[in-house]
Amino acid sequence: MKGVTLVSGGIDSPVSTHLLADKAELVPLYFTNYPFSGEDTKDRAIASVKKLQGLHDNIPDLVILPHGQNLEAFASKCERRMTCVLCKRMMVRVASAYAKSVGASFLVMGDSLGQVASQTLTNLAVVEQAASLPVVRPLIGLDKEEIIRIAREIGTFGVSTSSAMCCSIVPDKPSTAAVLEAVLEEEKKVDIAALVAQTLKGL
Amino acid sequence: MEFFTIKPCKTQAAYVVEPKKPLHLDLKALKVPFDITARTPVLMAMRIDGVDVSLYPSGKMLIQCDEPECIAKKVWGEVA
Numbered sequence: 001m002k003g004v005t006l007v008s009g010g011i012d013s014p015v016s017t018h019l020l021a022d023k024a025e026l027v028p029l030y031f032t033n034y035p036f037s038g039e040d041t042k043d044r045a046i047a048s049v050k051k052l053q054g055l056h057d058n059i060p061d062l063v064i065l066p067h068g069q070n071l072e073a074f075a076s077k078c079e080r081r082m083t084c085v086l087c088k089r090m091m092v093r094v095a096s097a098y099a100k101s102v103g104a105s106f107l108v109m110g111d112s113l114g115q116v117a118s119q120t121l122t123n124l125a126v127v128e129q130a131a132s133l134p135v136v137r138p139l140i141g142l143d144k145e146e147i148i149r150i151a152r153e154i155g156t157f158g159v160s161t162s163s164a165m166c167c168s169i170v171p172d173k174p175s176t177a178a179v180l181e182a183v184l185e186e187e188k189k190v191d192i193a194a195l196v197a198q199t200l201k202g203l
Numbered sequence: 204m205e206f207f208t209i210k211p212c213k214t215q216a217a218y219v220v221e222p223k224k225p226l227h228l229d230l231k232a233l234k235v236p237f238d239i240t241a242r243t244p245v246l247m248a249m250r251i252d253g254v255d256v257s258l259y260p261s262g263k264m265l266i267q268c269d270e271p272e273c274i275a276k277k278v279w280g281e282v283a
Contacts, residue, residue: 035240035248035255038267040216068241075243165216168257168265169246 003136004029004099005108006091007062009044009164012110012139014052014156015147019138020108021056027102028052028059031067031091038165047159055154065094066202070195071169078186080171085123085178086186089130093192094199096132101200107131112139112147126178209271218271219263226262228282235281251277258282 001024005017009030017026030045042064049062067090074086095107111119128135139147151157207223230247240255241248247258254274257265262283266274 035250036246036257038216038255072241072243075245080245163216164214165255165265165267166212166214168248169243171245 001025001106002027002102002104003106003108004095004102004104006031006095006110007045007049008110009041009048009160010110011151011157011160012112012147014048014110014154014160015150016108016110016138017052017059018055018150018154018156020136021052021059024106025058026108027099027104028062029095029098030062030064031094032064033071033167033169034066034068036068036071036169037167040162040164044159044162044164047162048156051154051156051159063098063203065098065199067091067094067199069198073190073195074186075169077189079182081173081175082178082183082186083169083171084174085126085183088127089183089187090192090195090199092127092131092135094196097196097200098203099133104133106134106136108136108138110139111137112142112144120176122177123175126180126183129180209275212265217265217267219265220271220275221264222262222279222283226260226283228258228260228262230258230260233282235278237278237281249278 003024003026005026005028007013007028007030020026028049032042046062053059070090071087074083078086111124151160207221209218209220212219231244237249237251239249249256251274254268256274264275
């Protein structure tokens with residue numbers, strides 16, 4: 001069984017990857033938001049994957065795809081408060097295409113319910129609708145303390161919390177209850193297929 | 204232009220610099236002699252002297268270096 005695990009450089013995604021790594025071959029995939037975030041976030045993702053490779057011998061090197069051009073398109077043409085939902089939908093859409101190209105059959109994400117305002121059940125459902133493969137969320141029922149405890153145990157907490165610039169294009173008030181029909185309308189304002197193709201060219 | 208605040212952002216990886224009075228910049232039309240890496244109505248990303256800078260319509264900037272004042276003065280010298 002092979003999957004693609006989305007790694008963000010934060011605390012959660014290395015833990016979600018670790019929890020499934022003994023059950024499947026997981027290819028770690030990182031989307032760089034540059035120039036809307038710093039290269040230091042990418043460095044954190046690379047470092048956390050190296051830590052995981054020390055624990056699991058079936059994890060390949062991190063695959064990195066450009067995502068800044070997608071964010072630029074959404075911020076230029078779409079409803080501002082939907083930027084984060086559109087961003088994550090694009091990630092799972094591209095990740096699904098990439099996964100199929102490498103023979104993977106599912107995606108792994110580090111969401112846990114209600115951890116931040118945007119991780120509502122409503123938003124998770126709207127994001128998942130853009131995926132063309134099943135999305136597995138090993139952390140969904142864990143609280144932050146449990147996730148941090150595991151991150152400390154596996155040695156990724158330190159690299160995941162090192163200084164790194166946050167995403168500069170996050171709106172002041174991101175949508176917490178995105179409506180799928182409204183999101184789909186916003187996506188009509190950009191050429192989704194072209195953006196997916198352009199992103200995959202970054203491999 | 205006088206600075207209003209220079210403070211570390213919440214992740215401590217960059218500085219937030221804000222003008223004393225908010226500006227109302229049209230980022231889509233703004234012309235600056237810097238390397239523009241992304242341009243949207245809500246944020247313009249630039250690279251100035253090897254430093255990544257995010258400029259918002261209010262004139263607020265996110266500057267990823269240890270000495271943001273010099274960069275901020277350069278930008279405001281062009282846009283204010």
